[in-house]
Amino acid sequence: AQRVTQPEKLLSVFKGAPVELKCNYSYSGSPELFWYVQYSRQRLQLLLRHISRESIKGFTADLNKGETSFHLKKPFAQEEDSAMYYCALSGPGGSEKLVFGKGTKLTVNP
């Protein structure tokens, strides 16, 4: 069964510090992985996805198939990065559903 685990409910860092939000997944094939972000009082939006290999707002995420992880990283956190972050997985081959992790609330302190 598909499963996404985000082990940290809350993560607090200081401005300028590196940040890593962890995501581990369980899937027997080759999944498509996403990070979604929800800023305060805003709708969820895509931050980045594995297949595009982009760096968005300074964030990157690398798929590690051996460790079944897709951790989100940023070398220097900013206060505006404070938000709720969700890791999500979609299986290939016609799967119509995204499976979301429970989310990590990131707080970047001044």
Place this chain on the structure above:
Amino acid sequence: NAGVTQTPKFQVLKTGQSMTLQCAQDMNHNSMYWYRQDPGMGLRLIYYSASEGTTDKGEVPNGYNVSRLNKREFSLRLESAAPSQTSVYFCASSTSGQETQYFGPGTRLLVL
């Protein structure tokens, strides 16, 4: 483009009342979804529709019904609301299951 819109933004119901949450998208997407968001539980899929005319259950479908009225609109109905259905409800759409989902602003529902 408005993207994904939802109505109402906020609703208070009494236990046993019914209501329909409306969702519409103007991006010509095939797939549409309904989620609920609860503290500590993340996003859980209630129902989804892979294309016009089809609907399927998600993780937490009990107590809900859906209608894919046309390609643009996907409604969620609570026939007899319960306090456990107090939540924030999000609608989303995408071109297909593997593609980026675009979310609506959410509906906050309080069931007393």
